[in-house]
Amino acid sequence: MRARLLAVPVAALVGVTALAAVPTTADAAPAATTKRIKTFKNGYPIPAKKVAKWHLSQRELKEVAKAKRWASTPKSRSVIRCESGFDYNMVDGPYKGAWQFLDSTWRGAGGGRYASAANRAPKFAQDHIAWKLHQRSGWGPWSCA
Secondary structure (H helix, E strand, C coil): HHHHEEEEEHHHHHHHHHHHCCCCHHHHHHHCCCCCCCCCCCCCCCCCCHHHHCCCHHHHHHHHHHHHHHHHHHHHHHHHHHHHHHCCEECCCCCCCCEEEEEHHHCCCHHHHCCCCCCCHHHHHHHHHHHHHHHHHCCCCCCCC
16 A cells, blocks of 8 residues: 555656656747837838938947847836936936936947937937947946936
8 A cells, every 4th residue: 555655646756757848838939029120111220211321330230229129128118217208309407318318428339420419319329329338337327227
């Protein structure tokens, strides 16, 4: 009688470990659900006129695409909401744009190619420069992070 009581739990454990080793479709799902960004007829993340206006290279267009995905994450959106209330034209003392850049920080991170101040640059440019700054310094530059 004692041998039968031990045999059932052992058989059950063998079945459980065999099931645990089988990969499920849920494991593969996160890789398949990467967020896609809107592309235009030219296949770029921004309209062709803007690509031509700022002479953006293929590398920079890839950065813009990454920046658009990054700027749409919940953490980034909460920082923008806190900093400017999603107002890309905001001026609050020396801080400008949705990400509230100082003019020196804006130009130092490469924003001068788009406009002299962040609030004068298009949304994609502000997100691109914020992404570049985040790559360099993390969330440190934003007090709301």
